[in-house]
Amino acid sequence: MRDLGAGFGYLVKGQRWVAGHGRSLGFGLLPGLVTLVLYVGALIGLACGADDFVGWVTPFADGWSSPWLGLFRGFLTMLVFALGLFLAVISFTAVTLLVGQPFYEKLSADVDRAESGGDAPESGLSLGRELWISARDSLRILVRVACYGVLLFALGFVPVVGQSVIPAIGFCVTGFFLAEELTAVALQRRGMELKSRLTLLRSRRAMTLGFGVPLALAFVVPLVAVFLMPGAVAGATLMVRDLLQENDEEADDAEDAHASVRVPQTP
Numbered sequence: 001m002r003d004l005g006a007g008f009g010y011l012v013k014g015q016r017w018v019a020g021h022g023r024s025l026g027f028g029l030l031p032g033l034v035t036l037v038l039y040v041g042a043l044i045g046l047a048c049g050a051d052d053f054v055g056w057v058t059p060f061a062d063g064w065s066s067p068w069l070g071l072f073r074g075f076l077t078m079l080v081f082a083l084g085l086f087l088a089v090i091s092f093t094a095v096t097l098l099v100g101q102p103f104y105e106k107l108s109a110d111v112d113r114a115e116s117g118g119d120a121p122e123s124g125l126s127l128g129r130e131l132w133i134s135a136r137d138s139l140r141i142l143v144r145v146a147c148y149g150v151l152l153f154a155l156g157f158v159p160v161v162g163q164s165v166i167p168a169i170g171f172c173v174t175g176f177f178l179a180e181e182l183t184a185v186a187l188q189r190r191g192m193e194l195k196s197r198l199t200l201l202r203s204r205r206a207m208t209l210g211f212g213v214p215l216a217l218a219f220v221v222p223l224v225a226v227f228l229m230p231g232a233v234a235g236a237t238l239m240v241r242d243l244l245q246e247n248d249e250e251a252d253d254a255e256d257a258h259a260s261v262r263v264p265q266t267p
Contacts, residue, residue, distance in 0.1 A: 007179075007210025007239065014235020015228065017111060024107055028230025031100025036226050038095075039088055046084045050077045083153050089174055089219045090145045093181045094138035096229055101131055104233050108185045111237040116246070121190045130188065137184060137194045141177055148173045175212030176201070178219070182212075182236035183243075190244070200243055211239055 018025045054076045061069055097104055112120035123130065152170050156162040180201055187197050201208045215232055219225040240246075 001206075003204055003206035004210035006242070007207040007212075008214055009210075010207075010235045010239040010242070011211050011214060011232065012235070013238055014233070015231035017114075017234040017238075018107075018230045021110070024110065024234075025230050027103055028100070028107060028233070029226060031096050031103065032226035032229045035092060035096045035099055036223070039092055043084065043088060047081060050080045050084075054080060079153060079156050082156075083149055085220070086149050086152075086170060086174065087142075087146065089216060089225075090177055090181075091138075091142055092219065092225060093178055093229075094142065097181060097185065097233075098131065098134055098138060100229075101134060102127065104185050104230075105130070105189070107230060107233050108189065108237045111234050112186070112241070115238070115241060121186075123189045123191060133188065134184070138181065140194060141180060145173070145177055171213055171216050172209060174216040175209050175214075176205075177212075178216050179208045179212035179236065179239075182215075182232050183240050185233055186237040186240040190240075204243055207239065207243070211235065 018028065051073065054073050058073060058076065061072055064072065109120040109122075125133070149170075152166055152173070155166050158166070180197060183201065184194075184197060187200070192200070215228065218228055
């Protein structure tokens with residue numbers, strides 16, 4: 001429970017950090033707004049066409065009597081839209097980070113400098129190379145999320161469990177992968193590959209969920225996602241420093257430096 005609260009705490013600290021740096025907040029809203037317009041259009045299209053899609057894939061139900069036909073296809077339509085929304089929440093972060101890569105890299109580095117007294121890890125890679133790695137890793141994450149989404153979609157048909165436990169598991173899965181996407185900004189600057197990043201987050205799963213699940217719930221509201229994104233990147237950077245115990249190392253270095261200073265003895 002302590003790690004769960006700590007994860008949520010980093011989300012709050014990140015929002016406070018960008019609130020105290022108005023310029024960072026202002027520029028950070030632009031990539032989210034561009035991505036939001038694209039996603040709202042896609043979700044509207046899905047909402048308008050989901051019932052036609054369900055009717056196309058369930059021709060065997062055409063002869064069913066009322067009200068069973070309407071109930072069956074209505075339920076499937078809701079599940080299709082829920083799956084689309086689930087994938088949109090996950091991919092929104094990935095696409096927004098990709099669109100705003102240069103800014104979010106700088107934001108994350110600024111947080112590191114503020115916390116470390118001026119130092120920030122650098123990948124040493126060109127912008128083009130960083131964009132390629134980010135896009136490649138995001139695609140890998142989206143494939144994993146799609147697999148989970150299909151499985152949860154199928155389990156949604158299970159009576160009672162499908163309408164209670166499965167949505168909760170879905171938000172946990174969403175939260176975990178949201179946290180991965182956001183911490184990737186800071187971890188890629190430290191040269192950490194996707195496999196190592198996932199291992200790191202699983203080692204502190206409760207903290208990861210404490211950070212990601214509230215964000216996943218908030219990201220269901222599109223405008224909220226836009227306004228929270230800069231602070232989410234800042235909070236993820238703060239959490240990375242905790243996961244890698246960088247704050248402890250700096251505190252130890254400061255203590256060692258203090259101990260090495262000899263205090264003159266009074267004669």
